[in-house]
Amino acid sequence: MGPIFLITTTLLVILGFRPVSGDMFSASADLANTFRLEQKVVNVLGELVAQTEAKLSIIRHYLEDYQSVVEEKAASEEEFIERVAGNPIHAYRLMKRLYFDWQTVEKEIKADNWRNALRQLERVRMGAKFPKEEDFFGAAQALVRLQDTYELNMTQLARGNLWGRQTRAELTAQDCLFMGKHAFNAGAYARAVEWFEESYILAGLENNKTIRQDQVMDFIQHAINMHDDTLQQTKQRKPMAVLSHTNSFELPLRERPAVVQRNEIIRSRKYNLGKHISDQDDASNFNALCRGERLLNDKLLAELKCWYDTRHQFYFLLMPIKIEQHSFEPAIYTFHDVLSDEEIETIKELAKPLLARSMVQGKLGVGHEVSNVRTSKTAWLPEGLHPLLNRLSRRIGLITGLKTDPIRDEAELLQVANYGIGGHYSPHHDYLMKDKADFELNDVERGGSTAFPRAGVAVKPVKAGAAFWYNLKRSGKPDPLTLHGACPVLLGHKWVSNKWIRETAQTFNRRCLLDANQ
Numbered sequence: 078m079g080p081i082f083l084i085t086t087t088l089l090v091i092l093g094f095r096p097v098s099g100d101m102f103s104a105s106a107d108l109a110n111t112f113r114l115e116q117k118v119v120n121v122l123g124e125l126v127a128q129t130e131a132k133l134s135i136i137r138h139y140l141e142d143y144q145s146v147v148e149e150k151a152a153s154e155e156e157f158i159e160r161v162a163g164n165p166i167h168a169y170r171l172m173k174r175l176y177f178d179w180q181t182v183e184k185e186i187k188a189d190n191w192r193n194a195l196r197q198l199e200r201v202r203m204g205a206k207f208p209k210e211e212d213f214f215g216a217a218q219a220l221v222r223l224q225d226t227y228e229l230n231m232t233q234l235a236r237g238n239l240w241g242r243q244t245r246a247e248l249t250a251q252d253c254l255f256m257g258k259h260a261f262n263a264g265a266y267a268r269a270v271e272w273f274e275e276s277y278i279l280a281g282l283e284n285n286k287t288i289r290q291d292q293v294m295d296f297i298q299h300a301i302n303m304h305d306d307t308l309q310q311t312k313q314r315k316p317m318a319v320l321s322h323t324n325s326f327e328l329p330l331r332e333r334p335a336v337v338q339r340n341e342i343i344r345s346r347k348y349n350l351g352k353h354i355s356d357q358d359d360a361s362n363f364n365a366l367c368r369g370e371r372l373l374n375d376k377l378l379a380e381l382k383c384w385y386d387t388r389h390q391f392y393f394l395l396m397p398i399k400i401e402q403h404s405f406e407p408a409i410y411t412f413h414d415v416l417s418d419e420e421i422e423t424i425k426e427l428a429k430p431l432l433a434r435s436m437v438q439g440k441l442g443v444g445h446e447v448s449n450v451r452t453s454k455t456a457w458l459p460e461g462l463h464p465l466l467n468r469l470s471r472r473i474g475l476i477t478g479l480k481t482d483p484i485r486d487e488a489e490l491l492q493v494a495n496y497g498i499g500g501h502y503s504p505h506h507d508y509l510m511k512d513k514a515d516f517e518l519n520d521v522e523r524g525g526s527t528a529f530p531r532a533g534v535a536v537k538p539v540k541a542g543a544a545f546w547y548n549l550k551r552s553g554k555p556d557p558l559t560l561h562g563a564c565p566v567l568l569g570h571k572w573v574s575n576k577w578i579r580e581t582a583q584t585f586n587r588r589c590l591l592d593a594n595q
Contacts, residue, residue, distance in 0.1 A: 104454035104495040105570040106429055111208065117201045125194040132185045139182050142174060217259050219452070219499025219565070224256075225268060226364050226501075226565050227524065231275045239568045240523050250279035251287035257296060266304035273297040359560060362530035363504050367564035372533035380405070390475050398476055403544075404534045407558045411536060412476055412543040416469075421518045421541065423465055424458070425572055428493035431456035435494060435502075450503035453563075455494040460484060466491055473514055473576055477545060480582045487582035489575075493518075496525070496563070496571040504530055504562035506555065507548045507577070515544045516574040524567030531558045538571060549580050551587070 146167055147157075161167045223229065227240055235248040248256075257272030277293040280286075362372060371378075381404075385397040399413035416424075432454040460466050460483055469491065470481045480487040515527065521538040528535040536544045550556050563573075580587075 104432055104497045104500075105566075105572075106432060106495050107206075107454070108497055111206070114201070114205050114207070118198065121194055121197045121201060124197075125190055128190045132188070132190070135181055135185050139174060139178050142170065142178070146170065214259070215452070216498050217255055218449070219497075221256055221259050221263070221265075221268070221272075222501065223499045223524075223565050223567055225265070226367050227567060228364075228368060231271050232278070235275055235279060242523060242568055244568075248279070249287045250276045250283055250293070252276075253279060254288055254293060254296065257300065261296075261300055261303070264307075266300050266307060269300040270297060270304065273300055359504050359530040362533070363528050363562055363564075366528035366530060366533070366535040367524065367526060369535070377405075388475060388478065392475055403536055404529065404532045407529075407532055407546055407556050409529065409532065409534060409536065409544065409546045411539070412545060413539065414541050415472070415476070415543045416516060416518070416541045418541075420465055420469070421572075423463065424491075424493060424574060425518060427458055427463055427466075428456040428495070428572075428574075431458070432493075432495060450505075451501075452498075453494045453496045453500045453502065455492055457489075458491045458493060460490065470576070473543075473578075476543070477514065477578065479578050479586050481576065481578055485582070487579055489577040489579075492575040492577075494573050494575070496566045496573075499565045499567075500525075500563070500571060501565040502563035504528075504560050506557070506560055514576040514578065516576070517542050517544075518572035518574060519570060521566060521571050522569035524564050525569070525571045526564045527561055528564055529559065529561045531560050535564070538573070553580065 146161060161171075220234075224231065224234055229240060230238070231253075235253055237244040237246040253272050253276035257269045257276060260266075260272055261269035273293055273296045276288065277290055277297060280288050280290045280293055366372060381402045383399070383401045386400055387393040387397045398415075401411040401413065403409040403411065433456065435451045435453045435455045458466055460470065470483065470488065473479075473488075474481040482488065483490050517538045517540055519538075520540045525538045526535040527538075527544060546559060548556060548559050563571075
């Protein structure tokens with residue numbers, strides 16, 4: 078497959094062709110609209126609370142006035158009544174309460190604030206999209222994925238610390254219990270135990286407000302039993318089996334006083350730092366790169382460089398291209414400052430109304446389907462939609478030296494993708510899509526890199542940058558080292574746009590070689 082041109086402006090386009098219900102969690106643009114919707118709901122509820130509190134204040138005032146009378150002590154109820162009835166001030170206040178004050182109380186009681194609030198809420202919801210069950214479960218799965226990928230400290234995560242960035246967001250004991258259930262259902266029993274134990278700790282700190290500690294303990298014990306039973310069965314089938322550290326610990330949890338801390342696993346993990354990265358565990362390498370860990374040795378890293386290049390084009394004579402090299406084999410580059418801020422905003426605005434849930438190739442290579450391996454929304458932008466799209470295709474052609482006209486079938490339409498909660502794309506190849514250029518439409522505060530687990534490098538999302546690589550070798554054979562994926566977005570938003578360039582149209586621009594290894 079041909080070169081891949083990735084622009085780091087975080088504008089990502091998807092292969093989705095139709096909207097899918099229950100997918101609000103998969104795009105930050107939808108999440109922003111959902112928060113705006115909730116603001117309207119909160120405004121209605123806030124007004125209802127204010128009205129209800131005013132109503133209760135009037136009723137409390139009536140009761141307090143009456144209570145000030147009955148606090149007078151008497152030997153008997155009859156004596157008390159006689160004393161109150163014989164007091165002109167008490168008599169006056171009695172008349173005032175049951176005539177003047179009662180009119181106000183009765184008016185407030187008859188006023189139906191709830192029905193009025195319900196009508197307002199119905200108007201707010203009219204035509205709006207409320208989250209569905211799929212969105213709720215998708216958001217929970219995203220949190221579990223983020224904790225697993227980035228080896229986040231469970232306690233810090235529950236208290237709003239996202240990879241060193243402290244926020245005001247927090248999880249309750251009930252939230253952590255729910256995350257543990259998701260991990261358990263996915264077969265990640267060790268991870269489930271960690272979530273359940275954090276839930277147990279928080280339940281104690283909350284004084285069992287959202288969930289009771291004894292209830293959580295039942296989940297902990299069940300998860301430990303499932304983990305150890307599964308571990309034993311695996312060892313019986315494959316005595317030398319190597320278990321994924323994200324799903325299981327090496328020893329039974331019953332034999333440990335507490336769940337092993339993640340940093341213990343990290344300290345024991347070793348990577349083969351060299352020219353060639355083992356493809357035996359693409360998932361572990363991918364997660365390590367997402368966390369910013371190095372898989373290449375210092376010698377190889379020292380050979381990489383950055384430079385300015387005019388591409389022998391007058392177009393770049395006064396403003397040469399800024400090129401950063403990430404890898405030699407396969408060749409992976411970033412072209413910096415390819416788009417202006419205005420162009421980035423134009424692309425995002427063009428894409429927003431066209432966004433639909435991203436899809437992957439269906440089973441047996443037939444059709445497309447929604448999958449958890451890709452959580453984002455994408456849109457395809459026809460060249461005639463805006464003059465910028467044609468200019469951008471020509472600019473990509475000048476930068477890469479390749480033909481990029483979609484009308485002549487030299488390249489695909491520009492694809493824009495928007496990632497939502499923990500948005501990611503598991504490692505995959507783009508062989509069917511030939512060469513590729515990816516544009517980042519914004520900076521991402523935490524996470525969101527494009528990682529190449531077999532090349533041992535990760536390209537961080539940088540606004541207006543374009544990552545570029547070839548999916549095919551010069552012989553036309555697929556290059557397995559181009560396996561890549563989008564790391565989950567931990568904090569912030571990610572928009573990215575992709576431009577796939579067809580290899581078959583580059584006969585005179587990138588000549589083929591007969592050597593199958595080249």
